[in-house]
Amino acid sequence: MSKKTFNPTDWQPTEPNKIESQKSHNSDALSPSPLGEGSGVRSDLELIVNRIESTSTDIASNYADWRDLGFALADALGESGRNYYHRLSRFYPSYSQSETDKQYSACLASHGHGVTIKTLYHLAKSAGVSVSIPQLPKTNSGFLSPNGESTRRGIEVEAKSPIPQNGEMEEMGNQEKQLPAFPKEIFETLPGLLQAITSNADSPEDADLLLLGSLTVFSACMPNVYGVYGQHEVFPNLFLFVTAKASAGKGRLSLCRRLVEPIHQMMRQQCKAEQEEYKLKLTQYNASSDKAHEEKPEEPPLRTLIIPANNSATGLFQLLKENNEKGLIFETEGDTLAQTFKSEHGNYSDGFRKAFHHETISYNRRKDREFVELASPQLSALLSGTPKQVSSLIPNAENGLFSRFMFYFMNLRPIWKDVFAGDDEQPLEHKFDVYGKEFLGFNLFLRQQLGRFRFAFSSSQQKAFNAYFEQTQLQYLELCGDDYVGSIRRLGLIAFRLAMIMTALRIIDTGEVASVLVCTDTDFNTVMEMVKVLVLHAAYIFELLPNDTATPKPLNHKRQLLDALPAEFDRQTYLAVAKNLNIPDKTAEKQITRFVNAGLLVRQSHGSYSKTTSK
DSSP states (O other), X not given: OOEEEOOOTTOOOOOOOOOXXXXXXXXXXXXXXXXXXXXTHHHHHHHHHHHHHHTTOOSOOSHHHHHHHHHHHHHHHGGGGHHHHHHHHTTSTTOOHHHHHHHHHHHHXXXXXXXXXXXXXXXXXXXXXXXXXXXOOSOOOOSBOTTSOBSOSOOOOOOOOOOOOTTSOOSSSOTTOOOOOOOGGGGGSSOHHHHHHHTTOSSHHHHHHHHHHHHHHHTTSOTTEEEEETTEEEOOOOEEEEEOSTTSSGGGGHHHHTTTHHHHHHHHHHHHHHHHHHHHHHHHHHHOSOGGGSOOOOOOOOOOSBOOSSOOHHHHHHHHHHTTTEEEEEXXXXXXHHHHHHSTTTOOHHHHHHHHTTOOEEEEETTTTEEEEESSOEEEEEXXXXXXXXXXXXXXXXOTTGGGSEEEEOOOOOOOOOTTOSOTTSOHHHHHHHHHHHHHHHHHHHHTOSSOEEEEOOHHHHHXXXXXXXXXXXXXXXXXXXXXXXXXXXXXXXXXXXXXXXXXXXXXXXXXXXXXXEOXXXXXXXXXXXXXXXXXXXHHHHHHSOOSSSSOOOOOHHHHHHHHSOSEEEHHXXXXXXXXXXXXXXXXXXXXXXXXXXXXXXEEETTEEEEOSOO
């Protein structure tokens, strides 16, 4: 394999300033009310768990504390405390879903030995997490008094969502549902530039947002990098939709645009210079008295990286054509694209879907009576918006556009963030401008190469990849039906592209690039861990979307049954769970068998089952 060296001048990634998190140890803090006293007690626990999650704190680093944490939740909440146990256990470096399930089931069976919920508060406080619950007075005023003191004692308050009306997509879906974030371990082994970018995150979800946003914008700016997937040539381009209720934090995606803004501005400046030269030549041509022997200057292309979503179909395709069939749509309001698709001349949804697979797009330029083809369009897209904006863009679950997107649903955390934390001398915008200049150097390096770089998995990675997606497709075919199979299959292509981008970014760290870029096991494992989370987020959004008919979408009783089952159970248990869900015994028995066949359950012995960890 031929070797080339990546060494652009002044390539020195700057280490971002580390923000030291300050932990409060207020000895006068109010203790939360014991569970069972008052209607707001569960919200008190949720608030404290949110604080723990926002700092990724492991409050039970040894087995005794971890066991007592399970006792505390089991005593206070019973089976409904299992989700909290997972949420609090996942910050342990060796966290295992199956082991955590098994431990919690043991805690439920032993009835706690007198350990109460106060143990959880003690463990949290010992780990430096505030357990105070500010009380809000009934006044509506939240402004500062003239002397600068707040007229409202409490700041952190539980977020309440309105009850969704019939026919409307819920803004937050099931309030008990907390979708997982990426494992924090993956951020320690990312390529250097991605590590620097995500180190600015202030929560696990924020880190996920910066990682996915960075990968998506980078996917539009990697010339000469390709791979072969399903016997077709594919490029790194990604579609991402981040959805959350207003004020949940998705606005941080705007920082990701700054990562490619230098490339965009470089292209715009080149376009401006070419336009000025064209105008000068055109003026000279028009002033010439001998036009018959002179060639009229040709208008230069409109060079740009970022293409506005609010565009006509012909306008979008023409911009792609003039930019070597490459571009990035970046819109922080998903409604912009949705409204464009609904307009008479702006419905380019068909071309949008084709661009995901680099399929040929044809259009007619009426002005010049010219038929134009895009042979292999390479379009990336990053959108964000509320769940209602998802359904506005993608009206039903059967729409082919759904399966082409990575979806990330941000949980709303009712935590007030310290808005004065960090470095006042270097705002985040400045840091991301620096990262953008670094990536510009890498982009220029790739552009200057005469050859192309083919990305590939190793043979062992290919086997693991196929095995995972074969099993996952089988499981979700059983859970969600045929309509979701397309999402699983395209998620395989998305995973391949994610690994392609990470492997290319490794060139920055190593300084060398070969004609064949083979994915490292580290990057392969990172991507597969991301996929396990992304498939859950996409399935959640899928369940919220309506059908393509006027008939209301039925509840997914299969998923309800599976979610309601404990980690280990017997026939009597699953029949009792099914009865609570109004599922007949015979139907439940058949469904349990299908779950086993799909790999969602394991039959340990006759009448005894356990959940797998791959759901």
